[in-house]
Amino acid sequence: MSNSAKGRMLLSHNFDISTNIAPALSREEFAEVFRLGLGDRPSCQMRLVSHPHWTVEILFDRNQFSPKQIGEFCVQALADQRIKQGLDRQFLPEILVLGGVKTTPTTSDSPDALQTGDWGVDVVETSVGATFLQGISWESTISSKPVDEIFKVELKDLTHG
Numbered sequence: 001m002s003n004s005a006k007g008r009m010l011l012s013h014n015f016d017i018s019t020n021i022a023p024a025l026s027r028e029e030f031a032e033v034f035r036l037g038l039g040d041r042p043s044c045q046m047r048l049v050s051h052p053h054w055t056v057e058i059l060f061d062r063n064q065f066s067p068k069q070i071g072e073f074c075v076q077a078l079a080d081q082r083i084k085q086g087l088d089r090q091f092l093p094e095i096l097v098l099g100g101v102k103t104t105p106t107t108s109d110s111p112d113a114l115q116t117g118d119w120g121v122d123v124v125e126t127s128v129g130a131t132f133l134q135g136i137s138w139e140s141t142i143s144s145k146p147v148d149e150i151f152k153v154e155l156k157d158l159t160h161g
Contacts, residue, residue: 007062009070009099009119010054010112016126017093022082030123031056037077044070049112054120057112067119068151071097074123075155094129097153098122098138100145129154 013030025033031048034056038044043061060070075095082092099121102114114120126132133139142150 005061005063007060007065007067007070007119008115008117009058009060009067009121010049010051010114011056011058011074011121011123012053013055014122014124014126016124016132021091021093021127022087022125023085027055033077033081034058034074037080038070038073041065041073044073051110051112054112054114067099067101068153071099071121071151071153074121075153078123078125079155092155093125093127094132095155096122096124096126096129096132097151098124099151100142101149103149 011030011034013025015024028048031046035046038046038058041060043064045059047057049055049057058070058074065073074097078095079092083089099119102116102118102120104116106113106115124132138152142152
């Protein structure tokens with residue numbers, strides 16, 4: 001994978017549900033979800049990062065996958081993990097993957113921090129996605145951004161696509 005075609009995404013986990021619905025995941029377990037879930041895509045590389053907000057780094061080939069496609073893989077990986085844990089497909093929490101590219105100057109020289117041009121992605125597990133999105137003012141946040149600098153992937157119900 002040449003540097004020019006490499007995309008970088010940092011994932012955080014926003015666990016906005018009761019542990020009665022699904023068990024909380026440690027940073028290591030969260031990273032493992034994506035290592036396993038994207039493991040059949042050799043052009044994607046994952047690692048656990050040491051950062052207070054970001055948990056997982058995904059490097060991917062931009063010539064092969066768009067950031068939104070990587071987001072779709074992430075939704076599926078987390079849903080698959082929850083099903084493996086015994087959650088009924090019909091009762092999965094809503095999973096949102098909300099991504100935006102960093103366009104402002106970098107504030108940290110840490111290799112585990114978000115750099116200009118990287119995608120910052122919040123992986124959200126919530127009971128009601130619309131309420132969560134309203135709570136973070138998603139629509140107003142994205143309204144001024146070009147469409148190629150943001151994405152949203154939602155998984156509400158696997159049985160209905």
